[in-house]
Amino acid sequence: SFVLTQPPSVSVAPGLTARIPCGGTNLGSYSVHWYQQKSGQAPILVVYDDNDRPSGIPERFSGSNSGNTATLTINKAEAGDEADYYCQVWDSFSDHVVFGGGTKLTVL
Amino acid sequence: EVQLLESGGGLVQPGGSLRLSCAGSGFTFTNYALTWVRQAPGKGLEWVSAISGSGDSTYYADSVKGRFTISRDNSNSTLFLQMNSLRAEDTAVYYCAKFPCDNTACLGLPFDPWGQGTLVTVSS
Numbered sequence: 683s684f685v686l687t688q689p690p691s692v693s694v695a696p697g698l699t700a701r702i703p704c705g706g707t708n709l710g711s712y713s714v715h716w717y718q719q720k721s722g723q724a725p726i727l728v729v730y731d732d733n734d735r736p737s738g739i740p741e742r743f744s745g746s747n748s749g750n751t752a753t754l755t756i757n758k759a760e761a762g763d764e765a766d767y768y769c770q771v772w773d774s775f776s777d778h779v780v781f782g783g784g785t786k787l788t789v790l
Numbered sequence: 791e792v793q794l795l796e797s798g799g800g801l802v803q804p805g806g807s808l809r810l811s812c813a814g815s816g817f818t819f820t821n822y823a824l825t826w827v828r829q830a831p832g833k834g835l836e837w838v839s840a841i842s843g844s845g846d847s848t849y850y851a852d853s854v855k856g857r858f859t860i861s862r863d864n865s866n867s868t869l870f871l872q873m874n875s876l877r878a879e880d881t882a883v884y885y886c887a888k889f890p891c892d893n894t895a896c897l898g899l900p901f902d903p904w905g906q907g908t909l910v911t912v913s914s
Contacts, residue, residue, distance in 0.1 A: 683852070712898075713898055713899075715900035715901075717835070717900075719835075724885055724903075724904040724905065724906050724907055725835065725885070725904055726904070727900050730899070730900040730902075731899075736902060766834075768835050770835075770900070771898075772897045774897075774898070777897075778849070778852075779825065779837035779849075780837070781827075781834060781837060782834075783834050
């Protein structure tokens with residue numbers, strides 16, 4: 683089955699840029715979605731279809747996807763961005779939704 | 791405002807059964823595919839199951855296939871997850887979430903929004 687790989691943690695200083703990678707074989711041929719989950723809360727969608735933002739999500743959040751890696755980029759990171767971030771795709775070969783293992787973003 | 795509200799979680803013994811519900815409001819329920827996602831304590835998100843708007847098409851993760859059944863009552867805007875033969879590893883918060891349309895082509899699209907979740911604990 684299709685596997686998405688994320689680093690367990692990423693750290694960034696306030697005001698700088700955080701990049702969270704998500705790896706998978708030929709991932710560039712998939713549409714990748716990203717969810718943010720703050721402690722004790724349900725996930726929310728922050729980027730969809732590789733690089734689109736839902737309404738209400740700050741422009742600081744963006745995405746890219748090419749080759750075997752998709753990346754969620756958070757510009758000018760803020761303390762409020764601390765959360766777990768998950769990438770997700772639909773694997774049409776298995777008819778399964780697939781999540782990455784999640785990355786804990788720390789802003790320090 | 792689109793809202794999803796899960797209920798039905800609780801403590802159940804291994805081998806037991808439980809039925810979760812997810813009530814939808816603020817949208818035309820039958821026009822949207824829906825899904826269940828779970829999260830074990832301290833762990834990541836795991837997709838469980840999905841269902842088309844009509845209920846004719848269903849999909850399951852390998853870990854629950856044959857034990858869980860997803861269904862929906864469009865007349866009452868409610869999604870269900872019948873969970874049988876429960877195991878300790880099924881312990882998790884179970885979330886329901888909405889796709890942006892109702893057919894198979896939607897399954898590549900993102901979930902938005904999610905409900906707040908209901909906790910299922912499988913323990914003796």
